[in-house]
Amino acid sequence: QLHLVESGGGLVQPGGSLRLSCAASGFTRDKYAIGWFRQVPGKGREGVSCINDNGRGTNYADSVKGRFTISRDNAKNTVYLQMNNLKPDDTAVYYCAADWILYPYTCLLLPLKGRYGSWGQGTQVTVSS
Numbered sequence: 001q002l003h004l005v006e007s008g009g010g011l012v013q014p015g016g017s018l019r020l021s022c023a024a025s026g027f028t029r030d031k032y033a034i035g036w037f038r039q040v041p042g043k044g045r046e047g048v049s050c051i052n053d054n055g056r057g058t059n060y061a062d063s064v065k066g067r068f069t070i071s072r073d074n075a076k077n078t079v080y081l082q083m084n085n086l087k088p089d090d091t092a093v094y095y096c097a098a099d100w101i102l103y104p105y106t107c108l109l110l111p112l113k114g115r116y117g118s119w120g121q122g123t124q125v126t127v128s129s
Contacts, residue, residue, distance in 0.1 A: 002026050002118040004034075004096050009123030017084045020123060022096035024077040033057075033099040033107040034072065034079040035116055038092035038125075047109035048094070051079060057105040063089070086127045093122040 008020040022034055035050035049060045049070040058070050067086075072079040079096060097116035099108055108115060 002028065002030075002032065002098055004098065004118050004120040006094060006096050006120040006123040009094060009125045011126045011128065012086055013129050014087060014127055016086050016127070017082070018086065018125060020081040020083065020094055020096075020125075022079040022081075022120060024079075024098075028077045030100060031102060033102060034070075035097050035099060035107065035109065035111070036070065036079075036081050036094060037097065037111050037116075038090075038094045039122075040092045045095070045111045046092075047111060049081060050099070050107035050109050052104070052107045053102050057103060057107050059107050059109045061109065083125070086125075088127050091125060091127050093124050095122045096120050 003026040005023050031053035033052045036048040037045045039045045051058045051070045055072050067084050069082040097119045099116050
């Protein structure tokens with residue numbers, strides 16, 4: 001079974017940056033895409049970004065395009081989300097999850113049941129002055 005752990009969240013001022021990490025352990029031999037999702041109280045989980053198994057396919061929510069960059073280091077079983085020019089609307093708990101249905105040049109940016117699994121415990125990102 002794949003186990004994912006997020007880290008790197010925290011409190012940052014508007015305009016600041018954070019880098020989130022999603023570290024995988026357990027059964028990492030299978031190929032999988034990783035998605036980053038976020039959630040605020042009272043709202044559903046929102047897709048932020050995803051990356052396919054080889055790193056050549058990525059996808060971003062319109063709200064983060066040009067500010068966030070996703071990458072992965074398969075040697076370290078880790079996916080990163082570099083978040084720049086953070087805004088108060090980016091405040092949320094950020095989760096990563098794995099999707100084993102793969103596409104060559106893209107990935108699914110929806111937290112559909114039956115697709116993304118092995119959800120991590122989440123990391124809080126707060127953007128406030």
